[in-house]
Amino acid sequence: MKLLSRLTNRYLSLSLVVMVFSGTIIYFSLSVIINRQLDERLNENLQSVNKQLTLVPETTFFDPVAHVEKTKENIEETIFSDTLIFNEREHEFEDYRQISSTQHIAGDYYHIVLRISKIESEDLLATLALVTIAGMLLLWLILFLVTRRIAKSLWQPFFTNLKQIEQFSVITQNEVQLEETGIFEFDQLNESVRKLTRKITSDFQNQKQFSEDVSHELQTPLAIISSRLESLLENPGLEEHADSLNSIYTSVRRLSKLNNAMIMLRKIENNQFASEERTNLKEVLKEKLEEFSELIRLKELQLETQLTDNMMVAISKSLIEILINNLISNSINHTEQGGKIKIDLSGRKLSICNTGKEQIPDPAKLFNRFYKGDPVSQTAGLGLAIVKKICDLHSLDIHYEFYNNLHCFVITRQK
Amino acid sequence: MKILIIEDEPDLLIGIKDFLEKERYVCETASNFNDADQKLAVYHYDVALIDITLPGGSGLKLIEHLKRHTTDTGIIIISARNSLDDKLTGLDLGADDYITKPFHLSELNARVKAVLRRRKFDGATSVIFQEIEMFPDQGTVKVRDKNLELTKKEFELLLFFISNKNRLLTRESIAEHLWGDNIDLADNFYFIYTHINNLRKKIVKNRGNDYIKNVYGIGYKFTDE
Numbered sequence: 293m294k295l296l297s298r299l300t301n302r303y304l305s306l307s308l309v310v311m312v313f314s315g316t317i318i319y320f321s322l323s324v325i326i327n328r329q330l331d332e333r334l335n336e337n338l339q340s341v342n343k344q345l346t347l348v349p350e351t352t353f354f355d356p357v358a359h360v361e362k363t364k365e366n367i368e369e370t371i372f373s374d375t376l377i378f379n380e381r382e383h384e385f386e387d388y389r390q391i392s393s394t395q396h397i398a399g400d401y402y403h404i405v406l407r408i409s410k411i412e413s414e415d416l417l418a419t420l421a422l423v424t425i426a427g428m429l430l431l432w433l434i435l436f437l438v439t440r441r442i443a444k445s446l447w448q449p450f451f452t453n454l455k456q457i458e459q460f461s462v463i464t465q466n467e468v469q470l471e472e473t474g475i476f477e478f479d480q481l482n483e484s485v486r487k488l489t490r491k492i493t494s495d496f497q498n499q500k501q502f503s504e505d506v507s508h509e510l511q512t513p514l515a516i517i518s519s520r521l522e523s524l525l526e527n528p529g530l531e532e533h534a535d536s537l538n539s540i541y542t543s544v545r546r547l548s549k550l551n552n553a554m555i556m557l558r559k560i561e562n563n564q565f566a567s568e569e570r571t572n573l574k575e576v577l578k579e580k581l582e583e584f585s586e587l588i589r590l591k592e593l594q595l596e597t598q599l600t601d602n603m604m605v606a607i608s609k610s611l612i613e614i615l616i617n618n619l620i621s622n623s624i625n626h627t628e629q630g631g632k633i634k635i636d637l638s639g640r641k642l643s644i645c646n647t648g649k650e651q652i653p654d655p656a657k658l659f660n661r662f663y664k665g666d667p668v669s670q671t672a673g674l675g676l677a678i679v680k681k682i683c684d685l686h687s688l689d690i691h692y693e694f695y696n697n698l699h700c701f702v703i704t705r706q707k
Numbered sequence: 708m709k710i711l712i713i714e715d716e717p718d719l720l721i722g723i724k725d726f727l728e729k730e731r732y733v734c735e736t737a738s739n740f741n742d743a744d745q746k747l748a749v750y751h752y753d754v755a756l757i758d759i760t761l762p763g764g765s766g767l768k769l770i771e772h773l774k775r776h777t778t779d780t781g782i783i784i785i786s787a788r789n790s791l792d793d794k795l796t797g798l799d800l801g802a803d804d805y806i807t808k809p810f811h812l813s814e815l816n817a818r819v820k821a822v823l824r825r826r827k828f829d830g831a832t833s834v835i836f837q838e839i840e841m842f843p844d845q846g847t848v849k850v851r852d853k854n855l856e857l858t859k860k861e862f863e864l865l866l867f868f869i870s871n872k873n874r875l876l877t878r879e880s881i882a883e884h885l886w887g888d889n890i891d892l893a894d895n896f897y898f899i900y901t902h903i904n905n906l907r908k909k910i911v912k913n914r915g916n917d918y919i920k921n922v923y924g925i926g927y928k929f930t931d932e
Contacts, residue, residue: 511787512716515809519722522812525925526875534923541925545879548809552888586860587886590901591894617890625893675891 296443300436307435311428318424319417326413327389331372334391337406338370345397356388359405366394366401377407386411449473453482460489462496500558507555514548553674557661560611560681567608573616574602574637576609580616581635584624592630600638605705607686615682618675619644619701626699634698640707645700652699655692708823709733711752713743713769714785715761719808723756726812727819729874740764747773747780753827754781754819757802759793767793770800781822783815807888811880817870836869837931838915850913860885861906868919868929877926903927 341358344351353360356377370393376385387410395402449471460468468489470482521541524530530537559565577599588595605612623633623646631647657663659680662673679701683690687706694700710732714720717738724734735750737743740763747755747769755773759766770782782802786793794805803822806815824832824843834841840849846862848855857865867884868876882895885902892898907917920928 508787511808512719515787516716516718516722518809519719519726519812522875522877522880523722523725525877525922531923534925538923538925541877542879545877549888549891553891586858586902587892587898590898617887621890621892625891 296440296447299443300439303436303439304432307428307432311425311432315421315425315428319421322417322420326410326417327372330389330408330410330413331391334372334389334406334408337408338391338393338395338404341404341406342395342397345395345402349398349400356407358407361403363394363401363403366396369393374410375407387414446475449475450478453478453485457485457489462493467493500561503554504558507551507558510547510551514544514551518544518548550674553678556614557674557678557681560678560685563685565608565611568606569608570604570606571609571612572602573605573612573642574599576612576616577635577637577642580613580620584620587624588633591624591627593624593627594630594632596632596634598636598638600636603637603640603642603705605686605688607682611682611686615679618679622675622701623699640705641702642704643700643702645698647697648699649697651694652692655694658692659690708753709735709751710819711735711737711743711746711750711755713737713756713761713766714758715739716758723812723815726816730816732819738762740769743769744772748776751777752780754783754822756783756785756815756819759784759786759797767796767800770797770802774801779826781819781826783818783822785810811877811883813867813871813874813876813880814884816874817867817884820870834866834869836872836918836929839865839869839910841866841869850910850915853913855909855913855915857906857909860902861909864902864906868927871929873928873930873932875922875926875928879926881926 337358341353341360345360351360370391372389372391375388375390377388378384379386388407389410390405390407392403392405395404450473453468453470453473456468456470460466468485470486473479473482518541521537521544525537525541581595581597585595607615620633623644626648627633627646628648633647634643634645636643636645652658659676661677663676664673680690682688683703689704689706691702692700693702708731710727712720712723712727712734714723714736715738720736720738724736727734735746735752737746740761743757743761744764755769757766757769761769766784766786770784773780773782778801782797782804784793784797784802784805785808786797786805787808797805803825804818806818821843824834834843838851840852841862842848843866846859848857848862848865863885864881867881878896878899881899882892885899886892886895903919907919911917916931918929918931920930922928
């Protein structure tokens, strides 16, 4: 739930309670005041009736407004009360305020009951209540609209900044540009976010710099080891150490390859291949298939291609070559002798498939660094990680599918 | 043929020098920018191997200086940075080739020979080994004056062998030469084995000798010894 609507809901329910409460109070206090006024008028009327009776004892009064009868004794004190009288004409009960009192006039006791209809005052009360409620509703509505409007403009910088934070990425190295809000809490939040992102960026940079430095520092010693080993291997008379030398040499080369792949990953991450170039995937694919054709023949693989459309991508050619290289060599690596490789390019979709019996046990891990389907494989296990990285950074989707005994890597260009 | 090797890492410098001297090149060395700059200004070399990161200045500067007064020196850039920018800048400045550390000495050797072929003979020369004659420009091979049909990779393989005749070529260096160092093939050695077998068969069928020798599981040697 949005903070704004939660706030509004609270306002709404609170003002509803206040409205009901104050409405009740107003209603009751008004009725008390009205009754008091009616009672005063009844008292005055009683005085007038008193006077009249003193002058003319046999005066006739009309029900239900006034009812006078002689009594022998003083029956009761003066009592004010509410009563209902049936109106014959209207066929309904009507509210009356009445005074009943026993008066001693010219030696006789009179029991006098005087009544005043409350219809008028009730109408007044109803009108008053209506006006009050309408006023309150209006007030509430204005309050509601104004709060919303104010809240919107107050929260505006918050949302702008939120957008900025969402777009923050450690890779692009751009500092988050936060708007000054002039609101203490928001500015405090901004300050914290700024500190946090600066720290994340510098930590990330340090980490990256470190691994880059390590990779580069490793290159020279690796080059020396392997070149020295190569000269050593040329020496005649080392046959008895051939196995050891061979295994040292193979391991050093693996290390070099791994290091190269790491450097490649870093370079892709650092966007060092960035270019304005638009590359035709179909052309690259054709070139690469030509290069791989001998390998495919040697492994007696069937190649089935259907390159229907040109697909233009905004990626430098060298990067696309790496992508295609890795995908095709991955297919060649994982196809049994005599198997089939199937490549389709149409619309915005490229799929590179190869035959295989079983589904990969954990496809989600496929693009992880150092993941190897076959644990004894001599490859570095970085090929698909590089492919994924290239796709991620250049608006391409890649996913793995398995159907009809085909392992497929499907690349789709996002719109 | 005279080669200047410019490299600041002494171990690597010696390794390159030893290897190239066995190929009967006259080698001189420089391990910093000023040394290299002076030598390039005073003497004439057929090929210069230039490391980009040098104490005292960038190897790219050396190429600029060199190109100002002489144009027939072949230039091969050596870089640890594996950077595309360096490569493009270097080639723009007039370098002939670019090789990234760590590299195989046999690969460097093949590149030096290719540069020399292009520079000295305008490429219009053949590479001869006994009864085998290769024409790298046309991509053709003759064995005992009869044309030999080779696939592209077989041709590259044979040229690599002959460029490094009598030297051990490890399977790794062959793989990288044929497929580049960015391709991670699981069946590398099987592919090399098959290529070499096919090459052997074709040469022998054309009445050539089989010069490819296995060297205890590490690699191969192309030799008539």
